[in-house]
Amino acid sequence: MNDDYLWDKTGQxxxxxxxxxxxxxxxxxxxxxxxxxxxxxxFPLLAIAASLLLALLAGGIWLRxxxxxxxxxxxxxxxxxxxAPKPDVTPVLPEKKSAVNPSRVVATNRRRHxxxxxxxxxxEALMAKEQLMLALRVTTQKxxxxxxxxxxxxxxxxxxxVG
Numbered sequence: 637m638n639d640d641y642l643w644d645k646t647g648q649x650x651x652x653x654x655x656x657x658x659x660x661x662x663x664x665x666x667x668x669x670x671x672x673x674x675x676x677x678x679f680p681l682l683a684i685a686a687s688l689l690l691a692l693l694a695g696g697i698w699l700r701x702x703x704x705x706x707x708x709x710x711x712x713x714x715x716x717x718x719x720a721p722k723p724d725v726t727p728v729l730p731e732k733k734s735a736v737n738p739s740r741v742v743a744t745n746r747r748r749h750x751x752x753x754x755x756x757x758x759x760e761a762l763m764a765k766e767q768l769m770l771a772l773r774v775t776t777q778k779x780x781x782x783x784x785x786x787x788x789x790x791x792x793x794x795x796x797x798v799g
Contacts, residue, residue: 640647 641649641653
């Protein structure tokens with residue numbers, strides 16, 4: 637047996653090696669052009685379309701539910717304004733001093749203006765105050781809920797490296 641034949645095909649081949657080469661010759665590499673499959677895969681496009689459709693459907697349902705839950709804005713009743721009573725202020729002349737105290741006149745005008753308010757206006761003001769207080773309580777509770785959910789339970793505050 638000649639070892640050179642195995643490496644560079646020079647010299648006399650061994651008959652067993654020739655027989656083995658013939659048998660394995662059918663399995664030899666044969667170059668051929670790359671054949672890509674021509675079948676289109678539409679699954680990713682269908683998945684994207686289904687996701688978009690689902691998102692649009694969820695958005696439509698959310699908008700419909702949101703518009704049903706909102707109450708129409710309420711406006712305060714505005715009665716025809718009653719003219720405020722004119723203050724009874726006498727002009728103060730520099731030569732002589734007036735006996736009327738200006739702070740007393742202002743206080744008297746305030747009392748007159750308060751008495752002009754009707755019971756309906758007072759009731760409306762109280763209802764507006766109650767609505768405002770309710771809105772503030774709801775907002776406070778929501779902020780507290782957000783704070784508790786966003787801060788970790790076992791957070792160590794003011795931790796500094798020592799040394």
